[in-house]
Amino acid sequence: MTEEIAVVPGDGIGREVTPVAVDVLDAVGDFEFVHAEAGDEVADEQGTPLPAETREAVETADATLFGAAGETAADVILPLRAAVDSFVNVRPARTYPGVDAVQPETDLVFLRENTEGVYAGHEAELADGVTTCTRVVTEEASRRLAEYACEYAPEGFTVAHKANVMRVTDGLFRETVENVAAEHGVETDAALMDALAMHLVENPADYDVVVCPNLAGDVLSDLAAGLVGGLGLLPSANIGPERGVFEPVHGTAPDIAGDGVANPAAAVLSAAMLLEFLGHDAAGERVRSAVEDVLEDGPTTPDLGGEATTRAVGDAIREVVR
Numbered sequence: 610m611t612e613e614i615a616v617v618p619g620d621g622i623g624r625e626v627t628p629v630a631v632d633v634l635d636a637v638g639d640f641e642f643v644h645a646e647a648g649d650e651v652a653d654e655q656g657t658p659l660p661a662e663t664r665e666a667v668e669t670a671d672a673t674l675f676g677a678a679g680e681t682a683a684d685v686i687l688p689l690r691a692a693v694d695s696f697v698n699v700r701p702a703r704t705y706p707g708v709d710a711v712q713p714e715t716d717l718v719f720l721r722e723n724t725e726g727v728y729a730g731h732e733a734e735l736a737d738g739v740t741t742c743t744r745v746v747t748e749e750a751s752r753r754l755a756e757y758a759c760e761y762a763p764e765g766f767t768v769a770h771k772a773n774v775m776r777v778t779d780g781l782f783r784e785t786v787e788n789v790a791a792e793h794g795v796e797t798d799a800a801l802m803d804a805l806a807m808h809l810v811e812n813p814a815d816y817d818v819v820v821c822p823n824l825a826g827d828v829l830s831d832l833a834a835g836l837v838g839g840l841g842l843l844p845s846a847n848i849g850p851e852r853g854v855f856e857p858v859h860g861t862a863p864d865i866a867g868d869g870v871a872n873p874a875a876a877v878l879s880a881a882m883l884l885e886f887l888g889h890d891a892a893g894e895r896v897r898s899a900v901e902d903v904l905e906d907g908p909t910t911p912d913l914g915g916e917a918t919t920r921a922v923g924d925a926i927r928e929v930v931r
């Protein structure tokens with residue numbers, strides 16, 4: 610049966626890199642693409658950044674390819690993840706032959722809690738000049754993430770936390786993740802997230818899989834992007850029990866949006882993760898390997914020192930994948 614993929618390019622460079630990822634998917638499989646809108650532009654046109662038909666498309670498709678959202682990120686990305694009941698955001702950050710990296714030994718995967726922390730949306734203005742944000746950490750969400758981490762990394766993982774300061778919330782996060790790992794006989798080491806940031810910069814090869822609260826995962830994965838050659842290289846997978854939303858880690862990049870020179874690698878690598886999620890492991894591997902070949906031999910976009918356009922890099926990837 611033909612699988613259905615919802616395609617939500619969003620805003621900025623999301624509109625440039627997502628079509629490239631769609632073309633690559635089209636070259637390796639038989640998919641029905643359902644195009645839907647979300648983000649700043651559609652908010653201006655329709656009064657909502659996430660029209661009901663977009664949410665429905667994501668809820669019913671086998672998987673979703675998402676680009677990026679700008680000002681409306683909180684009203685787009687978080688509901689899209691919720692639409693597939695995504696409890697973990699998988700963010701691999703690794704180096705590639707031919708790409709200059711600050712730390713060439715980097716090969717990390719961040720497993721980011723995807724529903725709560727300070728991204729739970731409980732912000733308030735108490736009085737003029739006084740605002741609050743309620744940080745939510747539940748045993749249930751921490752347990753769900755930990756169960757996934759044990760399956761993903763049975764050889765062990767690092768638990769990032771700040772439980773020496775946020776004793777109650779990160780105390781619960783750390784304790785729950787460690788307890789679940791112990792139940793599964795999986796080894797863990799705990800790391801204070803601030804010190805971890807420094808150690809990742811200095812010695813990324815000391816780490817492999819890092820399980821993080823929501824905001825820490827967002828920040829640490831961008832830090833890792835800086836180690837491997839930039840945000841143009843980091844894909845991600847928002848995994849739910851039955852469905853997933855696959856998106857590059859980068860945002861809308863307003864500084865280059867519209868120029869046609871955004872690096873499509875992160876979006877295409879997100880498509881490779883989508884393929885693997887749907888069980889098309891060989892196709893996923895073909896796509897990843899094609900991206901690796903093109904990163905090594907060119908053409909490359911300006912973020913990697915080249916002069917190629919998004920489309921030219923996409924065409925080269927599609928040539929190799931065929």
Ligand code: GGG
Pocket residue numbers: 675676677678679682686827856857858859860861
């Ligand atoms: N493609 C990801 C994107 O649009 N990122 C912008 C952003 O603000 N992301 C926040 C998040 O990943 O939670």
